[in-house]
Amino acid sequence: MSFRISVSGAASDAVRRTVPVLVADLVASGITGQDAELWGPAAEDEASKRLGWTEAVAVSRPLVPEIEALREQLEADGVTHIVLGGMGGSSLAPEVITRTARVELTVLDSTEPGQVRAALADRLAESAIVISSKSGSTVETDSQRRVYEQAFRDAGIDPATRIIVVTDPGSPLDESARAAGYRVFNADPTVGGRYSALTAFGLVPSGLAGADIAEILDEAETIELSLAIDSPENPGLVLGAAIAATVPLRDKLAIVADGTHIVGFADWAEQLIAESTGKEGTGILPVVVEKDAPELSAGLADLQVVRLVDDAGDQIFSHHDTGEIRVSGSLGAQLLVWEYATAVAGRLLGINPFDQPDVESAKIAARGLLDARPEPAPAAFVADGIEVRGTPDVIGASSDLVSAIDVLFEELPANGYVSVQAYVDRVAHPELARLRDLLAERAGRPVTFGWGPRFLHSTGQFHKGGPAVGVFLQITETPAVDLAIPDRPFTFGELIAAQASGDASVLAEHGRPVLTLTLTDPAANIATLFDAVG
Template sequence: MSDLLAGPADIAAGLAVHGADAVDRSARAGLVARDVPARLAAQDPTLWGADAEAAARGRLGWVDTHCRSRDLLPQLAELAAELGDLDHVVLAGTGGVTLAAEVIAGCLGRPLTVLDSADPGPVRAALADRPARTVLVLAGPSGLDPTTDAHLRVWRQEWQDAGPEADRHVVVVAPPGSELAALADELGAVLIPTDPEVAGPWSALTAFGLVPAALAGAPVTELLDEAAALADALDRERDNPALALGAALGAAAAGGRSTVALVPDGTGLDGLRHWAGALLGAATGGRVLPLAAESPDAPGATGPGVLTIGIGGALAPGVTPGVAADVAVNGPLGAQFLTWSYAAATAAAALRVDPFAEPAAASTDAPADPPPSSVDGAVEVYAPTGAPADLAGALRWLVDGLGPDEHLAVTAHLDRFADAAAAGLRPLLARGTGRPVTFGWGPRHPSHTDGRARHLQITGAVTDDLAVPGRPYTFAELQAAQAAGDRWALAGRERPVLRLHLTERAAGVAQLLDTAGRTRT
């Protein structure tokens, strides 16, 4: 990394990108020849071709949403003061709308409880933590999806004895005119509208990211200031770190290095790699495979076909000795959000894909599962037709079948806090197979959108379920339906899926880690 830092860099507003030109020295020149910097800064919707123009026309507001978001600051300050006695902030939402707020709060050291799945464990934990002093932030791009509806219902039941003041416990963040905005009016809750020209993971610096973070006490004005300071560089051909990063991403993918390992460099902002990965995956239509690695020397973070990018908050990365990244991105969080958004859009332009295409949603109307193929300790194995029935054999079948352009995608529909050890499967499988392995928590990780993967889905038994008030199902049943919907969607795409169900979660996770550690290609 020291050699990387000694080389040329693009620097603006305290954010530096090192090593980008070394990926492909001609990549930036090609983008400049197409006038990409100026056209993107001017929000030109024709950058990605005629087929993408209609969608892009209403989705480029992220370029300057940091300016419009300043209008929110007086309302946020007033709301934070009004709700000052509610010191437990719970954010409920799905589909990635919670990612940016979680990153902001985590990177800036502010407490924020995020509920983005139907697993009853985190819901019970949140309900037990100062319910009378909780403000529930409901966030969504349109209507109230079943998971967020369940969160709202269980909290309203908790507050049902609070009387007419219960509505002050709810804040809704949604686009104006949406079903969720109408619900806010019905509830008598505060509605904070989102920027209608920004959607999905691009919305970090809109109300989706700022409202929960501000209520949790994060200095969101500083984030907007940091983004604004960088914005002046976006139309430059040089000293434009966002252009340099986008050129490197596009060139790497076009040149066979389609796996992008995002690694923490030891200078903070560790959680940013999860948001940046979600953005890159969505913006490049699967041409870039983002891999959030645990450390710079983690299995799969380096190697052939991999572009390794170190992410941090300072200009002097402190990485593990002897481990080199290809590119280093260092600077303040607000500038990082704008840099990665611009870079993702630029990489999409280089690869000539539509960065705003909407993936198909998974169905929750899936057929019933057949009996397990086998039971091994605390693990039920649901092996596809033609695969070995036993745990070790089925897992080996899954990884041995990986084609040259495929990777293994592990999705755990579990409690990402109590069952956090399950994430250890990623490095173990990557070390044992020498192949790209991703890991995500369902349903925040939309595995059904990935067309180049073989899939390992992990589900788990629930011993302390929770009813959804006013609905004919429980949280565990809703979670099981979502996992089944993902499997059904993958089956429709003819992607191989191995499901492993943990009949006892702690024992099952330990058993999976042991089996994965013994898996070799």
């Protein structure tokens, strides 16, 4: 079988109680048949335009020979390095597909100037870039396209031979790219970004990088029938019930890779679940953790653990006392099962799993700051080169770095979580991610870690639309060297600063405690930050 799941404890109870109702309500066949009424009247309009992912395997088959032919053409032209400029659903699926296939893809999902400069400096003469944007107006991907166009021209390379575009038909990017002579792949407009793993968004960059995308579609196809049948063994129904129907609801979902051959799957699932369910004051918060994460041994009543393994066992249900969900399977099957399960979870939670009403608020705030470009607010104080800012409830009682972090933690409710948001070059400073475990150990609560601005297209929806129980630690940096964006009145450094400030302001408007720490010399300041936390 291409997918296996076993459940125990509270998850098993949820499955036993809920799945028969889902079967009787014909939910699985309804999703497959694109029944937009499954999520209630308020969601019907959006759902009617967002269920194309259920047909993605068949719709995407004709893309495979096109992508393989382009790859051969690029290789014949000396292109051996593929870069992906994309955010959220446009980058997370190709990242997990290529990492699992062990082929190289440079994922440029940032506006941090150092990270963009490093990508531009990496084998430009042998590189092609895939620019992926569903709407065709994403500011990050527009900026990445502009800077690569300029770099190719400066190197005497025709951008039309090196830029490939993936976007919805008729988008602004579709029209401008065709006018410029770029190769364009149109994606299915009836598929939302986070459900687009098996569409052109997932397949074009992965296939050009060398992954076997026909195999991914084959793997997904093996599970399609099981997902379409209204049966108690339907893995989409079982997984959806296990993550969204526990009583009381375990609304923090720790996802841990524990022996799976799939690399980075939890990061993809994080966006799918958080952006789909985190709204109207409810939702499931995915927490991506390692096997030794403090949360896993803390006995948290609101934490459900999902282990990604390579053999979940033959049983659909088991009755151990560990209270975990174990899933295994091929990558293609996993992608499709989790999409179904998330749609099922949306029905169980009573929300629309296909919209993202709070993502736009941070974008609007960032655009406002870019238009006005006010002087940055002065720091409340500076500690060892780290500028400290924050909401009044955090900063008002702080005098140094340690006390600022202490006060932020004092704002953490008993059922809360800590969100670390690092608007920092993740290629140059991967060690920052180690903060997650340190903070989880100290807080005794779940801690999420997101690289900015990419998390804005992912967990950013949950932060504003989900339960108001988060506290937020923003880490920003003063770039050593900035980078201009061609034909734009702002730089990459100004863009990422506006994105961080815009999101902080929206979080503050929603009453969320925010502490912003700006590293003026990241190489020196990171050690100071670890000392303050630990």
